[in-house]
Amino acid sequence: xxxxxxxxxxxxxxxxxxxxxxxxxxxxxxxxxxxxxxxxxxxxxxxxxxxxxxxxxxxxxxxxxxxxxxxxxxxxxxxxxxxxxxxxxxxxxxxxxxxxxxxxxxxxxxxxxxxxxxxxxxxxxxxxxxxxxxxxxxxxxxxxxxxxxxxxxxxxxxxxxxxxxxxxxxxxxxxxxxxxxxxxxxxxxxxxxxxxxxxxxxxxxxxxxxxxxxxxxxxxxxxxxxxxxxxxxxxxxxxxxxxxxxxxxxxxxxxxxxxxxxxxxxxxxxxxxxxxxxxxxxx
Numbered sequence: 001x002x003x004x005x006x007x008x009x010x011x012x013x014x015x016x017x018x019x020x021x022x023x024x025x026x027x028x029x030x031x032x033x034x035x036x037x038x039x040x041x042x043x044x045x046x047x048x049x050x051x052x053x054x055x056x057x058x059x060x061x062x063x064x065x066x067x068x069x070x071x072x073x074x075x076x077x078x079x080x081x082x083x084x085x086x087x088x089x090x091x092x093x094x095x096x097x098x099x100x101x102x103x104x105x106x107x108x109x110x111x112x113x114x115x116x117x118x119x120x121x122x123x124x125x126x127x128x129x130x131x132x133x134x135x136x137x138x139x140x141x142x143x144x145x146x147x148x149x150x151x152x153x154x155x156x157x158x159x160x161x162x163x164x165x166x167x168x169x170x171x172x173x174x175x176x177x178x179x180x181x182x183x184x185x186x187x188x189x190x191x192x193x194x195x196x197x198x199x200x201x202x203x204x205x206x207x208x209x210x211x212x213x214x215x216x217x218x219x220x221x222x223x224x225x226x227x228x229x230x231x232x233x234x235x236x237x238x239x240x241x242x243x244x245x246x247x248x249x250x251x252x253x254x255x256x257x258x259x260x261x262x263x264x265x266x267x268x269x270x271x272x273x274x275x276x277x278x279x280x281x282x283x
Contacts, residue, residue: 001024001025002022002023002024002053002056002057003022003023003024003025004020004021004022004053005020005021005022006018006019006020006021007019007020007021007103007109009099009100009103009108009109010099011068011095011096011098011099012095012098012099013095015068015069015084015092015095015096016068016074017065017066017067017068017096017099017100018043018065018066018074018076019043019063019064019065019066019100020043020049020052020063020064020065021061021062021063021110021113022052022053022056022061022062022063022064023056023060023061023062023110023113023114024056024057024059025113028113029112029113029114029115030059030060030061030113030114030115031060031061031115031118031119031120031274031278031279032060032061032062032063032104032110032114032115032116032118032119032120033055033060033061033062033063033119033120033121033122033274033278034062034063034065034097034100034101034119034120034121034122035048035051035052035055035062035063035064035065035121035122035123035127036065036067036093036097036121036122036123036124036127036128036130036131037064037066037067037070037123037124037127038123038124038125038126038127038128038148039125039126040070040071040172040181041070041124041254042066042070042071042072042076042077042079043064043065043066043072043076044072044076044077045077045254046249046252046253046254046255046256047249047250047252047256047259047263048064048124049064049256050256050259050263051064051122051267052064054267054271055267055270055271055274058271058275060274060278061110061113061114063100063109063110065096065100067088067092067093067096068084068092068095068096069081069084069085069087069088069089069092069093070084070085070088071084071085071088071181082181085181086169086181086182086183086184086187087184087186087187088183088187089186089187089190089191090129090130090133090153090190090191090194090198091190091194091197091198093126093127093130094130094133094134097130097134098134098138101119101134101138101140104116104119105140116140118142118278118279119140119141119142119278120141120142120143120144120145120274120277120278121135121141121143121144121145122144122145122146122147122270123144123145123146123147123149124147124148125147125148125149125150125221125222125248126150126153128146128147128148128149128150129149129150129151129153129200129203131144131146131149132144132146132149132200132203132204132207132211132230133197133198133200133203135207135209135211136203136204136206136207137206141209142209142210142277142278143209143210143211143212143273143274143277143278144209144210144211144212145211145212145214145269145270145273145274146211146212146213146214146227146230147214147215147250147266147270148214148215148216148219148221148222148227148248149200149213149215149222149226149227149230150200150222150226151200151201151225151226151227151229151230152200152226153191153198153200154191154192154195154198161188164183164185164188165185165188168184168185169182169183169184169185170182170183170187170188200230201229201230201233202233204230204231204233204234205233205234206234207234207236207238208236209236209237209277210236210237210238210273210276210277211236211237211238211239212238212239212240212241212269212270212273213227213230213231213238213239213240213241214227214240214241214243214266214269214270215227215240215242215243215246216242216243216245216246216247216248216250216262217242217243217244217245217246218245218246218247219246219247219248220247220248221247221248222248224242227240228240237277239273241269243262243265243266244262245261245262246262246265246266247262250262250263250266251263
């Protein structure tokens with residue numbers, strides 16, 4: 001039986017990072033899979049809780065967490081933190097990941113059930129990009145799986161950039177959000193000042209851990225070409241699987257209505273990859 005332990009920690013800047021640790025409570029230490037959600041979603045959106053439960057039921061410990069500036073506050077799944085969201089950057093998300101990894105390493109999360117020498121990461125879309133950057137720089141990550149990864153964070157043409165600078169913010173409309181979202185000018189400044197740090201092609205070339213690239217052939221949000229671009233970088237052990245009939249969220253939506261054939265395929269491939277490269281032999 002999978003148990004679910006919610007947690008709340010702080011990152012280095014004092015921002016709250018909330019998540020759920022899931023595992024089979026059998027007294028054994030397990031490899032950990034850290035799961036990163038994508039843009040304008042959260043740990044409770046759509047299939048993310050199910051992904052954590054599926055992999056925990058398969059013998060792993062899993063952490064699915066909210067990035068501190070994803071717009072969700074203390075109430076799970078509810079978008080209320082518009083000001084925080086407006087200042088979200090890749091650097092903030094990397095800081096959040098670092099906080100979670102440090103809490104695991106220090107025994108603040110999962111002390112009794114996690115083998116912190118066997119940690120993997122899985123991420124969706126923008127969260128997959130964060131997984132690339134983290135795994136390229138942090139030796140604690142031993143394997144990654146990328147679900148429909150982006151290949152670039154700054155997606156602007158010259159006119160959009162000019163308007164962002166002129167107005168001081170960039171308007172966003174995503175999904176079923178009723179309120180127009182926006183990114184502050186500080187986000188643009190951060191993206192431009194850290195182009196090298198956030199370069200996903202370079203990050204993929206620096207990878208030394210096994211990486212599995214998964215993408216749907218019917219993805220209407222992030223083109224398959226972005227996964228192909230990153231897959232072709234570097235010489236680390238890597239594999240590519242294109243999932244037939246899968247869109248960006250593998251046939252799922254929010255609220256989650258149950259698994260789908262593309263999601264089942266994605267999770268089975270993810271499970272097999274981590275079983276191979278995290279040596280899933282519970283002790």
